[in-house]
Amino acid sequence: MRQNENLYIIGKCPVCGLGNVIETAKGFYCDNERLPGGGKCGFGIFRRMHGVEMTASLVSQLITEGKTDEMRMVNCNGQPFQASFAIVDGKVEVLMKCHPLKGRCPVCGGRVVKTSKGYSCEYHIRKDHLCDFHVTGVIHGRKIHDDEMEALLEGNADVLDGFTTLDGKVFSSVLCVRDNGEVGLDPRISTCPSCGGNILVSPLAYNCSNFKTPNINCKFFIWRNIAGHLITAEEMRQICEEGQTREPLELFRANGAVSFQRLALNADKSKIVKTQ
Secondary structure, X not given: OEEEOOEEEEEEOOOOOOOEEEEOOOEEEEOOOOOOOOOOOOOEEEOEEOOEXXXXXXXXXHHHHOEOOOEEEEOOOOOEEEEEEEEEOOEEEEEEOOOEEEEEOOOOOOEEEEEOOEEXXXXXXXXXXXXXXXXXXXXXXXXXXXXXXXXXXXXXXXXEEEEEOOOOOEEEEEEEEXXXXXXXXXXXXXXXXXXXXXXXXXXXXXXXXXXOOOOOOOOOEEEOEEOOEEOOHHHHHHHHHHOEOOOOEEEEOOOOOEEEEEEEEOOOOOOEEEEO
């Protein structure tokens, strides 16, 4: 940083690369007025932005590294937030501190961040809305938690309890991503090994969708809690499609003794048995 004709030169302009960013009473501006084709560069930084006093050292970091460290800022209503300044498309923008989740956006592969209204792809919250992926934080009266959203993004969505219908009935379901990129609920877990219907999840059990279908009346169901173990959606798929769980499960007896056994279908595929 040097002084020239009573103006402080902070460094080379990060936009045009030809002029110098100089400090004036009103802020920091590129002094290049001889761009190819005429006109001046126009890059500038106000003296005060979002409650932050822009100093020469802060501007130097911005134009040299492309962004500043995170700091406390305030919005137009005086509410504080954490963010950093960055040069984006030739202008100084505010990059909000965000909470990225594990897993990637199922639509475009970007990061998914937690927002005040739920969860959004990082490219959805941009001004140009390059991606439409967004999930409300409350679905059917139930709050969706970070680990549950991460499980969905990583392809491991499990059964969630506590959803409610408009008339107050409680039900269980699984988060799913539909073909159009929207997130919804799907209670279908697998195919019934007895009749070929759909295995649906309820608050207490996994039931066949054909239990009331005329001429079928399939009675296949499995309690979700067996011997103190809550059967996951993936374990239920393994039982229906492979005949048993792949790994032994920690099961408890009435006297508190612990055993490690697989859960499997019996010979006629009508009920669950424990096996080694």
